[in-house]
Amino acid sequence: MKNLLIIVFSFCLSFSGFAKDGYELWLDYRPIENASLKSEADRLFSGFYFFGESPTYEAIRKELEISGQKFLGKDPGFSSERLSQTQVWMGTQEELSQVLGLDQQMQIRALGEDGYWRGPIDFQGKTYYAIIGNRPVGVLYGVFDWLKSIQTETFDPKLEKSDSPKVKLRMLNHWDNLDRTVERGYAGFSIWDWHKLPGYIDPRYIDYARANASLGINAVSLTNVNANARILTTDFMKKAKVLADIFRPYGIRVFLTARFSAPIEIGKLKTADPLDPGVIDFWKKKTDEMYSFIPDFGGFLVKANSEGQPGPHEYQRNHAEGANLLADALAPHGGILIWRAFVYSHELDEDRHKHANLEFEPLDGKFRDNVIIQVKNGAIDFMPREPFHPLFGAMKNTNLGIEFQITQEYLGQATQLVFLAPMWEEVLRSKTYRPNPSSTVAGIIDGSDSGQKLTLMAGVSNIGTDRNWTGHPMAQSNWYAFGRQAWNPDLTSEEIAAEWVKMTFGQNPGVNSKINEMLLSSHEAAVNYMMPLGLHHIMGWDHHYGPGPWVTGGRPDWTALYYHQADSLGIGFDRTASGSNALGQYAPELAKEWSDPKLIPEQYLLWFHHLPWDFELKSGRTLWDEIGLHYDAGVKSARKMQETWSSLESEIDPQRFDHVRQLLAIQVSEAEWWRNSCLLYFQTFAKRPFPKEIEKPEGDLEYFKSLSFPTAPGIRPRW
Missing domain, CATH: 3.20.20.80 (Glycosidases)
Known part of the structure; x- marks a missing residue:
C-alpha cells in the first residue's frame, strides 16, 4: 500500500508539469519549436540591459525570468554594463537620450505616457534590440508585446513597431x-x-x-x-x-x-x-x-x-x-x-x-x-x-x-x-x-x-x-x-x-483554424437560440439563468412581457413615434431609417417594432417562420461547435479538452431548452404551425415554466 501511494504521488508530480488547467491564461510561454525563432530568442535572452531602476523594471525582470525558463529552459542574462554582452536595451526615451537621435526621441515622445517603441538600434557599430517607452510602464507594455510576438511566431528583429493606447482608462x-x-x-x-x-x-x-x-x-x-x-x-x-x-x-x-x-x-x-x-x-x-x-x-x-x-x-x-x-x-x-x-x-x-x-x-x-x-x-x-x-x-x-x-x-x-x-x-x-x-x-x-x-x-x-x-x-x-x-x-x-x-x-494551423471558427461563430449562435431579431430581456427571473419569456409579477420593467409584448396580433416593442418614441433619442438619420421596419437592420427589428406574425422579412418568410428558423439555427450552431471540438481530441491536452467537452454538451442542452421553451410559448400567441424546415420543439411548456434554480450562481445578494 505504501509503495502504491508513492507511485501515485510520483505520477501526480510528473503529470502536473504537463497538465493544462488554464491558470497561466495566455501567458503560457510554451517552449519555442520554430528553430530559427528559437535561435534568435536564445541570442536576445542572453543579455538584457536596463537604462534605469524602478519597481516596474523589476517586474519586467521577473517576467523575463518566467518566459526565459518556459521558452528556452534557461534563465535570461542581465548585464550591469551597457556595452558588454548586452543584446536588448530597455528604458525610457529620456534614459536612452544619449543613444537616440532627436527625431527618434520625438517619435517616441509622441506616443504618450503609455506608448512604446521596439526595434533595432545601431550604436557604435553594433545593432541592439531596444524596447523603449516614455515611462517604465510603456517599456512593460512593449516587453509584453515582444513576448507575444514570440508566442505567435511573428517576431522579426529587423522590424520596428510603435503602439500606444487609444483609451486613457482601461x-x-x-x-x-x-x-x-x-x-x-x-x-x-x-x-x-x-x-x-x-x-x-x-x-x-x-x-x-x-x-x-x-x-x-x-x-x-x-x-x-x-x-x-x-x-x-x-x-x-x-x-x-x-x-x-x-x-x-x-x-x-x-x-x-x-x-x-x-x-x-x-x-x-x-x-x-x-x-x-x-x-x-x-x-x-x-x-x-x-x-x-x-x-x-x-x-x-x-x-x-x-x-x-x-x-x-x-x-x-x-x-x-x-x-x-x-x-x-x-x-x-x-x-x-x-x-x-x-x-x-x-x-x-x-x-x-x-x-x-x-x-x-x-x-x-x-x-x-x-x-x-x-x-x-x-x-x-x-x-x-x-x-x-x-x-x-x-x-x-x-x-x-x-x-x-x-x-x-x-x-x-x-x-x-x-x-x-x-x-x-x-x-x-x-x-x-x-x-x-x-x-x-x-x-x-x-x-x-x-x-x-x-x-x-x-x-x-x-x-x-x-x-x-x-x-x-x-x-x-x-x-x-x-x-x-x-x-x-x-x-x-x-x-x-x-x-x-x-x-x-499553440501554433498548429489546423487546430487554430477550428478554434477560431468556434469563437467567431459563438456569439451569433447564442443570440439566435436566446433572443433573435431584437427580442430581449426574456431570461429567467433574478438569477437570469435560462429562458423565461413568461415571467410576470413585480415591477413591469423586470418582467419579460414588458419587453416582448407578444399578443395575438404580433410581437415586439414599438419604440417608434407611434410607440414609446425611444428612437427619438438617436440622431435623426438613425431615427428615420430604423423607424421603417423594412429598412432597420433585422437584428434590431423587434427591439424597435411590434409587428404582425405574418410580417414579411427580407428573406420572403413571415416573422413567425423567421423566429423559428433563428432559434433552430442557434441550436444547430451549438451542435457544430461541439462536433468541431470533438474533432480536436488528439490535438488538445486532455484536461482542457475534457473540461470544454463537458461544457459544450451543457451548452447544446441549454440551447435546445431555449429554443423549445421559447417557441412553444410564443406559439400560444401566434397560433401558427412551426416552420417545416426546423427541428420541431419538444417538451411541455408548463414543465419549462415550472423550473426553478435556487442555487444558480450569481444571484444578487439581498440585504
Missing part, C-alpha cells in the same frame, strides 16, 4: 462583495481575501496584475457597484493599500466604489445631501485619508439612484450635483469620479430604454472636468445583442465612457462558450451620426470624434477563484478581448481571436 470593474461573494460572478468567489489582508498576500494577486498588464489594462475597481460603505473605513483602506502597492509596478491604479449614503452609515451624519456643508467636509476628509494610504488612488466609481442604491435624488438633487460633490473632493489629488448612467425608476412612466437619456441629457455640460459618465453599451442591460446606447453622441460637453460586461450574465454564464469580441466590435463601430455624420461609438469614447481628453472603457470582470480564473476555459478569451479592444477599439474580432488562440493553444 478598467476592470469587479462586482465583488466584501464577504467574497461575486454578484453575477460565475467563476467562484472573489479573489480578494479581505479577511487575510493586509497581512497575507496571495501570489494570485501578482499573477492577476501580470495578466492585466499584458493587455494594457491600467485600472481596476475592486468592489461591487452595489457598494458597501465599509470599504471606505480606515481598516479597509489599509487592506486596499496592499493591493495598490502590488499593482503599481504593473501600471494599474486602484479605484473603489463609493456608497452615496456613506456619510450617514460610517460618518454618523444625519444626511448625505450633496450640498450639505457637513457632507462636503466628510467626503473631503475621507478622500484625503484615502490618498494618505494610496498616493496614486484612481478615484471613486458610483452607482446612485438605481435598483435601490442611494443617491442625490433622495435630497431633490440631480446626478450632476451628486457627482460633483465627490469630484471636488478628488480633484486636488488628480482623482477621477466615474458615475454610472445605469438608472431607471419605477416612478417614471416611460420606456426603460429612455430613462438614462431623460435624466442625463439635460445635465450635459454641468459635470466637473474630472467626471466620467459610464454608460452601458446598450440602454437595457447587457442583453445578448443591443443597439448602442443613445447617450453616445447625445452629450457633447461631458466625458463619456463605455461599460461592457465580460462576465456572461445574460449569455449562458459559465456553462456556455460565447466569444464577446464580435458583439463589442458591433457596438464600437456603430455610427452615431453625432457630433458629425461619420462619428462612431468608438470615436466618442476614445475622443477622436468627441474631443474629450478623459476617456474610459470599463468591463465587468469575469474573474474568480476558480483555478482557471473564469469558470469556462474559453471565457478567458473575453478577458483578453476586452483588454485588447480597450487598448485599441479598432481591432477586429478576427485579429483578437487569432492572437488568443495562438497564445493559448
Whole structure:
C-alpha cells in the first residue's frame, strides 16, 4: 500500500508539469519549436540591459525570468554594463537620450505616457534590440508585446513597431462583495481575501496584475457597484493599500466604489445631501485619508439612484450635483469620479430604454472636468445583442465612457462558450451620426470624434477563484478581448481571436483554424437560440439563468412581457413615434431609417417594432417562420461547435479538452431548452404551425415554466 501511494504521488508530480488547467491564461510561454525563432530568442535572452531602476523594471525582470525558463529552459542574462554582452536595451526615451537621435526621441515622445517603441538600434557599430517607452510602464507594455510576438511566431528583429493606447482608462470593474461573494460572478468567489489582508498576500494577486498588464489594462475597481460603505473605513483602506502597492509596478491604479449614503452609515451624519456643508467636509476628509494610504488612488466609481442604491435624488438633487460633490473632493489629488448612467425608476412612466437619456441629457455640460459618465453599451442591460446606447453622441460637453460586461450574465454564464469580441466590435463601430455624420461609438469614447481628453472603457470582470480564473476555459478569451479592444477599439474580432488562440493553444494551423471558427461563430449562435431579431430581456427571473419569456409579477420593467409584448396580433416593442418614441433619442438619420421596419437592420427589428406574425422579412418568410428558423439555427450552431471540438481530441491536452467537452454538451442542452421553451410559448400567441424546415420543439411548456434554480450562481445578494 505504501509503495502504491508513492507511485501515485510520483505520477501526480510528473503529470502536473504537463497538465493544462488554464491558470497561466495566455501567458503560457510554451517552449519555442520554430528553430530559427528559437535561435534568435536564445541570442536576445542572453543579455538584457536596463537604462534605469524602478519597481516596474523589476517586474519586467521577473517576467523575463518566467518566459526565459518556459521558452528556452534557461534563465535570461542581465548585464550591469551597457556595452558588454548586452543584446536588448530597455528604458525610457529620456534614459536612452544619449543613444537616440532627436527625431527618434520625438517619435517616441509622441506616443504618450503609455506608448512604446521596439526595434533595432545601431550604436557604435553594433545593432541592439531596444524596447523603449516614455515611462517604465510603456517599456512593460512593449516587453509584453515582444513576448507575444514570440508566442505567435511573428517576431522579426529587423522590424520596428510603435503602439500606444487609444483609451486613457482601461478598467476592470469587479462586482465583488466584501464577504467574497461575486454578484453575477460565475467563476467562484472573489479573489480578494479581505479577511487575510493586509497581512497575507496571495501570489494570485501578482499573477492577476501580470495578466492585466499584458493587455494594457491600467485600472481596476475592486468592489461591487452595489457598494458597501465599509470599504471606505480606515481598516479597509489599509487592506486596499496592499493591493495598490502590488499593482503599481504593473501600471494599474486602484479605484473603489463609493456608497452615496456613506456619510450617514460610517460618518454618523444625519444626511448625505450633496450640498450639505457637513457632507462636503466628510467626503473631503475621507478622500484625503484615502490618498494618505494610496498616493496614486484612481478615484471613486458610483452607482446612485438605481435598483435601490442611494443617491442625490433622495435630497431633490440631480446626478450632476451628486457627482460633483465627490469630484471636488478628488480633484486636488488628480482623482477621477466615474458615475454610472445605469438608472431607471419605477416612478417614471416611460420606456426603460429612455430613462438614462431623460435624466442625463439635460445635465450635459454641468459635470466637473474630472467626471466620467459610464454608460452601458446598450440602454437595457447587457442583453445578448443591443443597439448602442443613445447617450453616445447625445452629450457633447461631458466625458463619456463605455461599460461592457465580460462576465456572461445574460449569455449562458459559465456553462456556455460565447466569444464577446464580435458583439463589442458591433457596438464600437456603430455610427452615431453625432457630433458629425461619420462619428462612431468608438470615436466618442476614445475622443477622436468627441474631443474629450478623459476617456474610459470599463468591463465587468469575469474573474474568480476558480483555478482557471473564469469558470469556462474559453471565457478567458473575453478577458483578453476586452483588454485588447480597450487598448485599441479598432481591432477586429478576427485579429483578437487569432492572437488568443495562438497564445493559448499553440501554433498548429489546423487546430487554430477550428478554434477560431468556434469563437467567431459563438456569439451569433447564442443570440439566435436566446433572443433573435431584437427580442430581449426574456431570461429567467433574478438569477437570469435560462429562458423565461413568461415571467410576470413585480415591477413591469423586470418582467419579460414588458419587453416582448407578444399578443395575438404580433410581437415586439414599438419604440417608434407611434410607440414609446425611444428612437427619438438617436440622431435623426438613425431615427428615420430604423423607424421603417423594412429598412432597420433585422437584428434590431423587434427591439424597435411590434409587428404582425405574418410580417414579411427580407428573406420572403413571415416573422413567425423567421423566429423559428433563428432559434433552430442557434441550436444547430451549438451542435457544430461541439462536433468541431470533438474533432480536436488528439490535438488538445486532455484536461482542457475534457473540461470544454463537458461544457459544450451543457451548452447544446441549454440551447435546445431555449429554443423549445421559447417557441412553444410564443406559439400560444401566434397560433401558427412551426416552420417545416426546423427541428420541431419538444417538451411541455408548463414543465419549462415550472423550473426553478435556487442555487444558480450569481444571484444578487439581498440585504
